[in-house]
Amino acid sequence: MKTSQAERVYWNALERLITNTAKIVDTKSSRFKITKDAVGKEAGKGKGYVRNERYPELCEAIKKAEEERKSLAKGVPNDTAKLQHEKELKLKAKLKYDTLKKEYDLLVQNYLNILRQNFELQRELAESPHISLVKRSNK
Incomplete structure (x- = not known):
C-alpha cells in the first residue's frame, strides 16, 4: 500500500509515542494516552487531523497501540x-x-x-x- 508523505509523518509520530521517544508529547505523564489527537500533536499538527475517514489503518493502529499500552500498564x-x-x-x-x-x-x-x-x-x-x-x- 502506498502512503502519502503526510501519512508517513503520522506513522512516524505513532512509532515515537509507542517507543517513548516523543519530541513534543510528554509520554512520561500519568495522564498520557495514545490517541489520534496525541499522534496529530506529535506530528506537529493540531487536533482533528487524524480521522477514520482519512487514515483508517492508522486509526486502527492507534487503537491497538493504546490497548497494548493499557495492558502493559496493568503490570506496573x-x-x-x-x-x-x-x-x-x-x-x-x-x-x-x-x-x-x-x-x-x-x-x-x-x-x-x-x-x-x-x-x-x-x-x-x-x-x-x-x-x-x-x-x-x-x-
Missing part, C-alpha cells in the same frame, strides 16, 4: 507497592551506610595507630646513642 505496581519498595531500598541503603561507617572508623583507627607507631620509632631512633641521623635536603 501501584503507588503503595512503589512506596513499600522505596522503603526497602532506603533500609538497605541505611544498613550499607552503617556497615561502611564501621569499616571506615576501624580503618581510621588503624591508620592513627600506625602513625603513632611511626612517630615513636622515629623518636627512639633520634634518641639512640648508637645511631646518628642525617637529614637530607630536598634540593
Whole structure:
C-alpha cells in the first residue's frame, strides 16, 4: 500500500509515542494516552487531523497501540507497592551506610595507630646513642 508523505509523518509520530521517544508529547505523564489527537500533536499538527475517514489503518493502529499500552500498564505496581519498595531500598541503603561507617572508623583507627607507631620509632631512633641521623635536603 502506498502512503502519502503526510501519512508517513503520522506513522512516524505513532512509532515515537509507542517507543517513548516523543519530541513534543510528554509520554512520561500519568495522564498520557495514545490517541489520534496525541499522534496529530506529535506530528506537529493540531487536533482533528487524524480521522477514520482519512487514515483508517492508522486509526486502527492507534487503537491497538493504546490497548497494548493499557495492558502493559496493568503490570506496573501501584503507588503503595512503589512506596513499600522505596522503603526497602532506603533500609538497605541505611544498613550499607552503617556497615561502611564501621569499616571506615576501624580503618581510621588503624591508620592513627600506625602513625603513632611511626612517630615513636622515629623518636627512639633520634634518641639512640648508637645511631646518628642525617637529614637530607630536598634540593
